[in-house]
Amino acid sequence: MPMDKDALIRRIRCFTSLSTEEEQVLRQLAGERQRNIGPREDIIREGDPPHLVYLVLNGWACRYKTLEDGRRQILAFLLPGDLCDINNNVLQEMDHSIGAITPVTVAQIGHERIADAVAAFPRLSRALWWHTLTSIAIQREWTVNIGQRSAFERIGHLLCELFARLEAVGLTRGTQCDFPLIQTEIAGATGLTPVHVNRTLQELRGEGLIVLGNRVLDIPDMPRLQAASLFVADYLHLNCEIRGGDDDAASFRSVA
Amino acid sequence: MPMDKDALIRRIRCFTSLSTEEEQVLRQLAGERQRNIGPREDIIREGDPPHLVYLVLNGWACRYKTLEDGRRQILAFLLPGDLCDINNNVLQEMDHSIGAITPVTVAQIGHERIADAVAAFPRLSRALWWHTLTSIAIQREWTVNIGQRSAFERIGHLLCELFARLEAVGLTRGTQCDFPLIQTEIAGATGLTPVHVNRTLQELRGEGLIVLGNRVLDIPDMPRLQAASLFVADYLHLNCEIRGGDDDAASFRSVA
DNA sequence: CGCCAAGTTGAGAGCCATCAAATAGCGTGG
DNA sequence: CCACGCTATTTGATGGCTCTCAACTTGGCG
Numbered sequence: 001m002p003m004d005k006d007a008l009i010r011r012i013r014c015f016t017s018l019s020t021e022e023e024q025v026l027r028q029l030a031g032e033r034q035r036n037i038g039p040r041e042d043i044i045r046e047g048d049p050p051h052l053v054y055l056v057l058n059g060w061a062c063r064y065k066t067l068e069d070g071r072r073q074i075l076a077f078l079l080p081g082d083l084c085d086i087n088n089n090v091l092q093e094m095d096h097s098i099g100a101i102t103p104v105t106v107a108q109i110g111h112e113r114i115a116d117a118v119a120a121f122p123r124l125s126r127a128l129w130w131h132t133l134t135s136i137a138i139q140r141e142w143t144v145n146i147g148q149r150s151a152f153e154r155i156g157h158l159l160c161e162l163f164a165r166l167e168a169v170g171l172t173r174g175t176q177c178d179f180p181l182i183q184t185e186i187a188g189a190t191g192l193t194p195v196h197v198n199r200t201l202q203e204l205r206g207e208g209l210i211v212l213g214n215r216v217l218d219i220p221d222m223p224r225l226q227a228a229s230l231f232v233a234d235y236l237h238l239n240c241e242i243r244g245g246d247d248d249a250a251s252f253r254s255v256a
Numbered sequence: 257m258p259m260d261k262d263a264l265i266r267r268i269r270c271f272t273s274l275s276t277e278e279e280q281v282l283r284q285l286a287g288e289r290q291r292n293i294g295p296r297e298d299i300i301r302e303g304d305p306p307h308l309v310y311l312v313l314n315g316w317a318c319r320y321k322t323l324e325d326g327r328r329q330i331l332a333f334l335l336p337g338d339l340c341d342i343n344n345n346v347l348q349e350m351d352h353s354i355g356a357i358t359p360v361t362v363a364q365i366g367h368e369r370i371a372d373a374v375a376a377f378p379r380l381s382r383a384l385w386w387h388t389l390t391s392i393a394i395q396r397e398w399t400v401n402i403g404q405r406s407a408f409e410r411i412g413h414l415l416c417e418l419f420a421r422l423e424a425v426g427l428t429r430g431t432q433c434d435f436p437l438i439q440t441e442i443a444g445a446t447g448l449t450p451v452h453v454n455r456t457l458q459e460l461r462g463e464g465l466i467v468l469g470n471r472v473l474d475i476p477d478m479p480r481l482q483a484a485s486l487f488v489a490d491y492l493h494l495n496c497e498i499r500g501g502d503d504d505a506a507s508f509r510s511v512a
Numbered sequence: 513c514g515c516c517a518a519g520t521t522g523a524g525a526g527c528c529a530t531c532a533a534a535t536a537g538c539g540t541g542g
Numbered sequence: 543c544c545a546c547g548c549t550a551t552t553t554g555a556t557g558g559c560t561c562t563c564a565a566c567t568t569g570g571c572g
Contacts, residue, residue: 065400067486073400090385095393095491129346137351139395144321144329146402147447151560182518191403196560198520230323235351407528438550452528454552513572520567527560535552542545 003057003105005030007081010169014238015130022124025117030055033108037061037100045097050088052108056080059104060180064188065096074189076139077101077162081169086114086128102180130237137235146191149230151200154190156229159210161236163219168238179217259313259361261286263337266425270494271386278380281373286311289364293317293356301353306344308364312336315360316436320444321352330445332395333357333418337425342370342384358436386493393491402447405486407456410446412485415466417492419475424494435473 009026012018018026034057037043043054043061061078075096078084084098089111118125138161145157166177183201187194204210209225211218219225226232265282268274274282290313293299299310299317317334331352334340340354345367374381394417401413422433439457443450460466465481467474475481482488 063396065396067400067404068488069486071404073403075396075399085389087385088389090382091389091393091493093490095493096396126346129343133341133344133347136392136395137347139392139399140319140321140331140352142399143331143395143402144323146399147329148323148327184518193561194518195520195562199560202520230325232324234349237347237351440550449529450550451530451552454550455528458552515572516570518567518569521565523563525560525562527558529559530557531555533553535550537550538548540546540548542543 004080007169008055011081012127014168016127022121025121029109030107035106035108037104039100039102041100043098044094046094048094050094053086054084055107055109056082057105057107059102061098061100061104063096063098072188079165083131134237141235151192151196152203153229155200156225157231158190160226160229160231164233164236175220176216176218180215260336263425264311267337268383270424272383278377281377285365285373286363291362291364293360295356295358297356299354300350302350304350306350309342310340311363311365312338313361313363315358317354317356317360319352319354328444335421339387390493397491407448407452408459409485411456412481413487414446416482416485416487420489420492431476432472432474436471
């Protein structure tokens, strides 16, 4: 599969413009030790010590957690351009697993490589924080999604989010995008059963809100789906105004 | 109310030991501009630009998000020693609100104060990252909680978590602790209705797992409640071995 | 052609929501 | 001291969203 070294760059461009030197550095990070993972294979498992940062170059992955009795919750989807836990090395061990959904290619980046990059280009620190903070915001929104929305809204919301995130890294074509998730995975992410996901998808199709099949998702009328799902994209913090200056570069270097 | 400037120190001691100088700096941060917030009052609201870091000195607060149609989800509880989003200034605006549950005292800390502290004591950077990463881990666990657990387990799990976190900052007395949440708030946090929370609490009481009343919680047999709730404390990342050296201090300063 | 995974359908049950009303707790004011 | 009013808690009855169990269909692939 072709690797997509620029996904991270496209992602960060949603937050800020990048100089060619900064892009160069990001491209170098994306070129670190590649690793290919087969579908349904784990990238890192609960209990492992986290010693590398993974950058998804290609394919879909997910964070998930399994309870003792086998129940399994998907916590997040990782799309191309997503970075796993910068500074996760602070913690002793993973409290959840990360697994590939499709075949996945990741760059495995040592923490010191990131430190070097940030030291050379302090503005990148702010960008990486933005990346981290939006991941947290997404996690919060999932809490809202599962806690408050009906199955119909919940699945609709998930589809809106995934589409928006794919769009941000240039992986959509008009109103459609590749969509490799099987219904069981949608179920695991939304806290529903596969059976009910099936019926709810039929409802969404019935209302003409989505066209889903053959691993391709089409959302003919995004505003309508968003309204039906109570989706408000603010939490993704995309399309921020491009804020140039390194006005407070000092603070990036330290806490950032 | 007496303020508790050492809550943050006690919290961080769960991760690492601190030199007296480091403690001094943290205490200084806790002494920044105090602000008192009345119960049910907002500290910061969705849409506001986040320009300060809040450190909870006293009382309980929560993050929450309200949907257009009024449904409200509590996303996290903020206890003494909790710090709100270091580096949140990277984002343009809050995507959720933070409100006081009880009367709350916070220290309002400018980002540059934190930057200074970290510059002076690089080890603190690692500690603050630990703080941030555990908050994320808790958010993930809430996703699991709401997505996979029954009402009974869900409430039990929440109580276990809150108790463990209070214990970490020295706010428990034996098997009990102050517990200011009303049933409606437990409902908002667990994605249940107040009525069902009421009935479920009665079940928990009926099984002798909790004693709850007069704003005091007693958990006579914690292991039993944990087992009944499928609670595993690992995700809180407390009681890490105390890792001394500033072996990779360089990396703290940069991405840290 | 047969196998296996994924998707679909049906029937029935159960957990939790909803609606409504009663009770309890508690500070305030008469 | 008791009445009052508010909020929090509790209880009852009913309904529905979602789960569970089970079987069937479809589709991809060797």
